[in-house]
Amino acid sequence: EDQVTQSPEALRLQEGESSSLNCSYTVSGLRGLFWYRQDPGKGPEFLFTLYSAGEEKEKERLKATLTKKESFLHITAPKPEDSATYLCAVQDLYNTDKLIFGTGTRLQVFP
Amino acid sequence: GAVVSQHPSWVICKSGTSVKIECRSLDFQATTMFWYRQFPKQSLMLMATSNEGSKATYEQGVEKDKFLINHASLTLSTLTVTSAHPEDSSFYICSARSGGGDQPQHFGDGTRLSIL
Numbered sequence: 740e741d742q743v744t745q746s747p748e749a750l751r752l753q754e755g756e757s758s759s760l761n762c763s764y765t766v767s768g769l770r771g772l773f774w775y776r777q778d779p780g781k782g783p784e785f786l787f788t789l790y791s792a793g794e795e796k797e798k799e800r801l802k803a804t805l806t807k808k809e810s811f812l813h814i815t816a817p818k819p820e821d822s823a824t825y826l827c828a829v830q831d832l833y834n835t836d837k838l839i840f841g842t843g844t845r846l847q848v849f850p
Numbered sequence: 851g852a853v854v855s856q857h858p859s860w861v862i863c864k865s866g867t868s869v870k871i872e873c874r875s876l877d878f879q880a881t882t883m884f885w886y887r888q889f890p891k892q893s894l895m896l897m898a899t900s901n902e903g904s905k906a907t908y909e910q911g912v913e914k915d916k917f918l919i920n921h922a923s924l925t926l927s928t929l930t931v932t933s934a935h936p937e938d939s940s941f942y943i944c945s946a947r948s949g950g951g952d953q954p955q956h957f958g959d960g961t962r963l964s965i966l
Contacts, residue, residue: 743893771951780959782854783894783943784957835950836907838894838955840893840894841893842892
């Protein structure tokens, strides 16, 4: 069964304190891994798609990486506006319509 | 780009009422739309997938007669919760995708449904 586990559940950082969020996954065949940002009371906002091990993508202070078992979202010198819940989702090669989401990491960045 | 609008954002109604939620892709054509349900501190759970002009495909355990989905055009899908009861209270979120599975899903801002 496809499964996604995100850690930590919550993370508190001082502004400028870099860190990483983890997404471990089990899937029969990986078509793609997606990262989203979700603000309270809002829908998820698309950040990145990763397709193969070794792939990396960057956007401002965020960098996503992928291995065969997990993905990391690295946050460099975060700012308070980076505070949000970050969701990871995997897409099965044999059912590309379905995204399996993790429960997210709730990030709080303090000034 | 890739804006998805969902209405209403908040609904409070009495038990037994039917509630319709709209999901529109504003600046792209959505060949596939999805409906999710999210409980507090839990992950998004896919309820159903719909392609324009076709019947929706429901996930296991989701009652199709309870949650009616219509995807009449490439920019609009609706979810109707029929005869809603308190246990149907939740956060419902739609997403839309253009093209095939390689494209990301873009999400609306959700509808908070509260059944009294």
